[in-house]
Structures are given as structure tokens and as C-alpha cells.
Amino acid sequence: MNEMESVREKILLKVGIYLRLSNEDKDKLNKDDDSESIKNQRNMLLDYIEKNPQFVLVDEYCDEDLSGAGTYRPEFERLIRDCEDRKIDVVLCKSQSRFSRDMEVVEKYINNKFKEWNIRFIGLSDNADTENNGNKKSRQINGLVNEWYLEDVSENIRSAFNSKMKQGEFISPFASYGYEVSKIDNNKLVVDPVASEVVKEIYDLYLKGFGFTRIAQYLNDKSIACPSLYKYQKGIKLNVISCRPREEIKWNTNAIKTILTNELYLGHLIQGKRTTVSYKNHKVINKPKDKWIRRENTHEAIIDEETFAKVQVALKERTKPMKANGIVHNFSGKVFCKECTHYMRKKNSAKHEYLVCSNNRDGYKDCVNKESIRYDALEKLLLEHINEKIKKFYDLSILEAESIKKDKNKYTKKINLLMKQKNDIINQMSKTKNYLKNLYEDKVNELITAEQFKELISDYNAEEEKLKDRLKSIDNEINYYTLKESSNKNTKELFNKYQRLEKLNRVIIDEFVDRIYIGKINEETNTRDVEIKWNFD
Numbered sequence: 179m180n181e182m183e184s185v186r187e188k189i190l191l192k193v194g195i196y197l198r199l200s201n202e203d204k205d206k207l208n209k210d211d212d213s214e215s216i217k218n219q220r221n222m223l224l225d226y227i228e229k230n231p232q233f234v235l236v237d238e239y240c241d242e243d244l245s246g247a248g249t250y251r252p253e254f255e256r257l258i259r260d261c262e263d264r265k266i267d268v269v270l271c272k273s274q275s276r277f278s279r280d281m282e283v284v285e286k287y288i289n290n291k292f293k294e295w296n297i298r299f300i301g302l303s304d305n306a307d308t309e310n311n312g313n314k315k316s317r318q319i320n321g322l323v324n325e326w327y328l329e330d331v332s333e334n335i336r337s338a339f340n341s342k343m344k345q346g347e348f349i350s351p352f353a354s355y356g357y358e359v360s361k362i363d364n365n366k367l368v369v370d371p372v373a374s375e376v377v378k379e380i381y382d383l384y385l386k387g388f389g390f391t392r393i394a395q396y397l398n399d400k401s402i403a404c405p406s407l408y409k410y411q412k413g414i415k416l417n418v419i420s421c422r423p424r425e426e427i428k429w430n431t432n433a434i435k436t437i438l439t440n441e442l443y444l445g446h447l448i449q450g451k452r453t454t455v456s457y458k459n460h461k462v463i464n465k466p467k468d469k470w471i472r473r474e475n476t477h478e479a480i481i482d483e484e485t486f487a488k489v490q491v492a493l494k495e496r497t498k499p500m501k502a503n504g505i506v507h508n509f510s511g512k513v514f515c516k517e518c519t520h521y522m523r524k525k526n527s528a529k530h531e532y533l534v535c536s537n538n539r540d541g542y543k544d545c546v547n548k549e550s551i552r553y554d555a556l557e558k559l560l561l562e563h564i565n566e567k568i569k570k571f572y573d574l575s576i577l578e579a580e581s582i583k584k585d586k587n588k589y590t591k592k593i594n595l596l597m598k599q600k601n602d603i604i605n606q607m608s609k610t611k612n613y614l615k616n617l618y619e620d621k622v623n624e625l626i627t628a629e630q631f632k633e634l635i636s637d638y639n640a641e642e643e644k645l646k647d648r649l650k651s652i653d654n655e656i657n658y659y660t661l662k663e664s665s666n667k668n669t670k671e672l673f674n675k676y677q678r679l680e681k682l683n684r685v686i687i688d689e690f691v692d693r694i695y696i697g698k699i700n701e702e703t704n705t706r707d708v709e710i711k712w713n714f715d
């Protein structure tokens with residue numbers, strides 16, 4: 179690089195251009211006005227760069243189809259990261275509202291962080307330029323107007339969606355598994371010929387007695403793509419999928435349960451179950467059932483009414499309350515006979531509760547598994563197994579690391595404080611030594627008498643002894659805390675406190691256990707098989 183070039187290098191400013199096409203622009207695009215299109219935004223910015231020779235384009239950041247509020251904007255995130263890493267000097271946008279319509283985001287970045295990072299922001303059409311200080315007020319007013327605009331647009335979109343849902347139009351961009359959005363009318367659902375067969379099979383398997391876990395396993399064994407992976411394979415790019423290894427994306431019990439209870443497969447649309455807090459706060463909240471928008475026969479059914487009804491009955495049946503008072507006992511619908519696969523019925527005596535194979539009524543000894551099992555014994559056994567599972571699955575490393583860090587910080591602080599005290603004392607000692615040197619010179623030059631010198635020296639010696647003692651005790655303290663710092667005794671206690679379950683309840687059993695099979699008693703060993711099928715591997 180010659181000298182001239184290196185000078186040029188210094189004055190050139192690296193520019194990143196940010197382009198955004200928002201939902202609200204798309205409506206405008208339908209008309210003749212396409213001034214907001216990505217292409218036009220880009221042309222306008224490139225034109226500007228060409229007219230300003232000190233600017234050199236280094237990167238383009240482009241978010242499409244995304245709202246200007248705080249929603250996920252991947253390219254925006256990348257732009258901010260590059261700003262922070264000083265990969266660019268100037269952020270160039272068509273307007274401040276292209277950057278963000280959210281006042282908070284404008285404040286945070288344009289008026290604060292960019293200043294800190296020495297990044298210049300230029301919005302062409304509204305003459306925003308952070309290099310121009312007098313510009314700040316008008317930039318803030320612009321931000322406020324943009325925010326009001328966003329609020330209006332958001333209200334309009336909400337009410338438009340509501341009226342569409344009331345007319346039975348499908349408004350989500352993605353269809354649920356088994357359907358696809360019609361290519362002719364994007365508010366209509368049509369049957370996906372491949373996925374709909376899997377849906378039918380799931381209903382079929384459930385009625386054959388397969389549990390959620392077994393169905394999921396069956397589909398995974400057959401290498402059938404689960405709904406999210408299937409969506410991805412069909413070209414719908416989902417962020418949750420694209421960053422995970424393919425083999426990890428599998429069918430699980432939740433997916434099966436969702437499919438078995440979704441009235442969509444009957445041809446009915448139920449929408450508006452959830453909403454967000456506001457156009458800025460995207461926290462999802464569930465709406466009460468009476469606020470849902472339900473329209474029947476809006477599309478072709480995949481499952482007939484009879485099959486669907488049977489499955490709903492079976493779903494209830496398998497977790498059937500055993501008593502008239504409606505209380506579901508802990509093991510209800512979970513325990514089956516290993517010999518004949520009938521469920522194990524609960525039976526009470528005066529003293530204890532038991533489970534016994536239901537295929538074993540008085541008089542008809544149909545099943546070889548005749549002996550009952552004590553309810554509390556089974557609870558105890560299961561609790562032990564669950565605790566074992568928890569121990570295995572609990573992320574020990576995270577917990578341990580965190581707690582060690584906390585204690586370490588506490589001790590590190592103490593040690594640092596002591597080190598500082600130690601340094602202060604050493605400094606003082608060396609100062610005193612200097613003083614002693616001066617004192618000696620004064621004596622040599624006969625500025626002080628021998629008596630005076632002796633007296634001052636003994637003062638000094640006493641002082642030095644004190645300081646030496648103090649140093650010793652500080653060293654002891656430092657040793658003590660250093661030892662503490664490296665010990666992780668507290669961590670172990672903490673971990674034990676959190677990782678053990680003391681008592682079972684229905685929710686815990688439901689979460690962990692798919693089914694339990696109880697075998698007959700082996701006469702020779704006087705033991706019996708208890709096989710637990712977990713909801714996970």
C-alpha cells in the first residue's frame with residue numbers, strides 16, 4: 179500500500195445499508211406506488227453512496243416481510259452486532275422509520291449506543307444525520323410519529339384479522355400438519371395428501387391401544403418427518419428448525435396429543451385462541467374459550483366425526499376418575515397388567531389401598547396375575563425411579579457452575595480486599611524506611627543529636643513490629659479464603675436440596691410416566707416384574 183492509499187484508507191467511511199420491507203408496505207405495493215420496495219430502497223441508497231466519495235459500501239442488511247416493531251429481525255440483529263464490532267462506520271437507511279418505528283429502539287441505538295460506538299446514522303428521506311447535532315429533536319419527533327403510525331397499523335391489522343376469522347377464513351401463514359394453504363385462495367385450507375395419511379394413522383394407532391409415546395416411537399422408527407421438520411422440508415423456513423441437527427427433530431408425545439385433540443381435522447376452524455399484549459409487547463396470552471372464533475365445515479375433513487369422538491372418549495377413559503367425586507387418583511389410567519394388558523383396578527381394604535388386574539373379577543379367574551400390589555409400595559418404587567431419572571437428567575453442570583461462581587465471587591472479593599491492605603502496609607513500611615534513611619543523614623549532618631536519633635529509631639522499630647504482625651495475620655486470612663474459594667462443599671448441598679422429589683402427585687406422574695405394567699408374582703423368587711414406560715427415553 180503506498181502512502182496515498184493509506185491516507186485514503188483513513189478518510190474512507192465504511193457504510194452498511196439497512197433495507198426493510200414491512201407488512202404495511204405490501205398493501206401499498208399492490209397499487210402503483212412501489213417506492214418502498216427493497217429494490218427502490220437499495221437504488222436510492224447506492225445512488226447516495228456514489229455521490230459521496232468518502233463513503234464505501236461494505237455490507238447490505240435486508241429484512242423482508244417483517245414488522246417494524248420489536249419483532250425478530252435477523253438482519254437488523256446482524257447490523258447491530260457489526261456496529262458493535264466496528265465493522266462499519268455509517269448506517270445508511272432510506273428513513274429513520276426503516277431502521278425502526280419503535281421509539282425505544284431509536285433511543286437505544288441511534289441516540290445512545292451509536293454515539294458510544296462512534297457510528298453515524300443517516301436517514302435520507304427525513305434528513306436524519308447523527309453527525310448533525312441540531313438534528314436530534316427532529317429525529318425524536320420523527321420517532322414518535324412513526325410509533326403512533328405503527329400503533330394504528332397494528333390496530334387495523336388486528337381488526338382485519340378478526341373479521342377474517344369470523345368469516346371462517348384461515349389467516350395464519352402456515353397450515354397445521356395435514357393441511358396446506360390453498361394456492362388459489364390463501365385463506366383456505368386444502369388436504370395435504372402425504373401428511374393427512376399420517377394423521378389418519380395416528381388416530382388409528384391410538385384406537386388400537388397405542389399410547390402417545392409408542393405412537394411417536396413408531397413414527398420415528400419409520401423415519402416419518404415430524405410436523406416441524408415436514409414443514410421445513412416443504413420449504414417453509416423456520417428458525418427453530420434450521421439451527422438444529424436434523425436427527426434431533428422428532429415426533430414427541432406432545433405432537434401426538436395435539437393431533438389427537440385438534441378439531442381442525444373434522445373440517446372446523448378454531449382461531450383466535452391466543453393474542454399478544456400489544457403491538458410492542460409480543461408476549462403471547464391465551465384467550466378464554468368463549469372468546470375463540472369457531473367456524474364449522476370450512477375445509478375438507480381428514481378424520482370423520484365417529485373416529486374423532488371415539489378417540490376423545492378413549493383419551494378421557496385412559497385417565498378416568500376412579501371415584502364418583504371426580505378425584506383422579508395418582509395412578510389412574512397408568513397401570514396395566516403385564517400378563518393380559520387389562521388395566522389395574524384400585525381396591526381398598528380397611529387398612530390399605532391396592533391395585534389388582536381388572537380382568538380378575540370375583541368368580542371369574544381369567545388372568546394369571548391374581549395377586550394385588552400395595553398402592554403405597556408402588557408409589558414408593560416409582561418415586562425412587564423418578565428421583566433416579568431426575569438425578570440423571572438434571573443439568574448438574576449448570577447448577578454446579580453457577581453456585582461455585584457465586585461463592586468464588588464472594589471469596590475473591592474478600593481476597594482482593596486483603597491483598598489491597600497488604601500492599602498498603604508494604605508501602606507504608608518502605609516509606610518508613612525512607613524516613614529512617616533521612617533520619618540517618620540528619621544525624622550524620624549533625625542536624626539531630628545522637629539521643630534524638632536513638633529515640634526516633636526505637637519508635638520506628640516498634641512501628642515495624644506492629645506492621646509485620648499485621649502482615650502475618652493478613653497472610654493467614656488470605657490462605658483461609660483461598661482454601662474456601664476452591665472448595666465446593668456448598669454446591670453439593672444445594673444440588674441435593676433441589677434434585678430430590680419427596681412426594682408424588684398426579685402431575686408429576688403424568689409428566690414422567692406413560693404406563694406401568696405389573697407382572698404376576700413369581701412363586702419361586704416371590705418377586706414380580708414392574709415395568710415402567712417413560713414419556714421419554
Ligand SMILES: [Zn+2]
Nearest residue numbers: 515518535545
Ligand atoms: Zn391381567
